[in-house]
Amino acid sequence: MTADDGELRRDPRDLAIDVRGLTRRFGALLAVDDLALQVPRGAIYGFLGPNGSGKTTTIRMVCGLLRPDAGEGAVLGFDVLKQSAEIKARVGYMTQRFSLYEELSIRENLEFIARVYELDDLQARVDRALSDLGLEARQRQIAGALSGGWKQRLALACCMIHDPVLLLLDEPTAGVDPGARRDFWDRIRRFSANGVTTLVSTHYMDEAVQCDSIAYIAYGKKLLDARTADIPAMVGLHAWRVGGHDLTRAADLLERQPGVEFVARFGANIHVCGRDAAALARAVQDVAGILPLQIEKIDAGFEEIFIHMTAGRDRVTERIS
Numbered sequence: 001m002t003a004d005d006g007e008l009r010r011d012p013r014d015l016a017i018d019v020r021g022l023t024r025r026f027g028a029l030l031a032v033d034d035l036a037l038q039v040p041r042g043a044i045y046g047f048l049g050p051n052g053s054g055k056t057t058t059i060r061m062v063c064g065l066l067r068p069d070a071g072e073g074a075v076l077g078f079d080v081l082k083q084s085a086e087i088k089a090r091v092g093y094m095t096q097r098f099s100l101y102e103e104l105s106i107r108e109n110l111e112f113i114a115r116v117y118e119l120d121d122l123q124a125r126v127d128r129a130l131s132d133l134g135l136e137a138r139q140r141q142i143a144g145a146l147s148g149g150w151k152q153r154l155a156l157a158c159c160m161i162h163d164p165v166l167l168l169l170d171e172p173t174a175g176v177d178p179g180a181r182r183d184f185w186d187r188i189r190r191f192s193a194n195g196v197t198t199l200v201s202t203h204y205m206d207e208a209v210q211c212d213s214i215a216y217i218a219y220g221k222k223l224l225d226a227r228t229a230d231i232p233a234m235v236g237l238h239a240w241r242v243g244g245h246d247l248t249r250a251a252d253l254l255e256r257q258p259g260v261e262f263v264a265r266f267g268a269n270i271h272v273c274g275r276d277a278a279a280l281a282r283a284v285q286d287v288a289g290i291l292p293l294q295i296e297k298i299d300a301g302f303e304e305i306f307i308h309m310t311a312g313r314d315r316v317t318e319r320i321s
């Protein structure tokens with residue numbers, strides 16, 4: 001489903017990102033295939049998809065760092081093909097493997113970036129960035145000695161130093177502990193409340209559910225793009241939690257039952273999923289009649305939904321596009 005389906009067309013001025021047909025090849029590989037993205041101003045937009053699905057490539061095209069082979073559109077009202085300097089000046093891009101100047105202090109890193117952007121009132125901006133991100137007390141600390149969570153906080157401060165109105169965050173919290181990830185998201189929400197738009201790629205489902213909308217891509221193709229709250233009903237996936245001693249055998253049996261589309265391990269249990277609620281229930285109950293299992297109907301979470309989408313790409317595309 002795209003923004004055009006069933007919805008009134010938005011005024012392009014309300015869109016921070018409005019691109020279509022974005023396509024990029026690397027040799028024979030089609031990394032991004034005819035991708036459209038419409039992100040409203042002020043939104044927090046999640047960008048999800050398996051490894052190698054084209055998220056980073058898309059983000060680099062959106063911020064004018066990588067030229068698409070085809071496609072067009074506007075970012076912050078500027079032409080994505082012709083006005084990359086204007087776009088870059090207004091975008092904060094946190095790269096997937098962000099690099100800091102490890103031998104410089106936190107403050108010196110920020111000062112350095114502020115100089116690169118040729119910003120006025122440099123010291124005041126650096127002070128504000130330090131205070132916004134709670135880094136004042138640590139400002140003299142050498143960046144290379146920071147833990148992962150603090151490095152990530154500094155990287156966010158560096159990409160905010162020029163007051164961008166659009167944040168492109170490429171897996172900003174990878175490898176960061178749950179507490180630091182929560183802090184990070186509190187900050188993103190605060191920026192959003194002040195009108196900043198965020199496009200954020202993540203593999204964490206607890207982060208995905210915090211986004212206003214989610215675009216999901218696999219193999220360079222967008223498979224789903226909708227408001228987060230609408231996705232479960234759109235995909236219509238049902239799930240059962242199954243526990244017991246011989247879950248490997250249970251999974252083998254379940255996978256062969258009609259109505260079971262996939263079985264996936266979740267912690268100490270397995271989740272059994274399918275879109276035909278009645279057939280799925282029958283399958284689970286039949287197998288529970290053969291093996292001693294604890295079974296419980298549950299709501300399908302985003303993790304199940306995205307496993308299902310990647311596994312059944314063609315089927316799902318047909319259903320929801």
Ligand SMILES: Nc1ncnc2c1ncn2[C@@H]1O[C@H](COP(=O)(O)OP(=O)(O)OP(=O)(O)O)[C@@H](O)[C@H]1O
Nearest residue numbers: 026029031049050051052053054055056057058096
């Ligand atoms: N500069 C490049 N040269 C050649 N191939 C590339 C280049 N950049 C990306 N690719 C390929 O394009 C595809 C999409 O890569 P991309 O980095 O956009 O995926 P991703 O969705 O960001 O993945 P991940 O979740 O692992 O970060 C991959 O197959 C990747 O190997």
Ligand SMILES: [Mg+2]
Nearest residue numbers: 055056096170
């Ligand atoms: Mg990536």
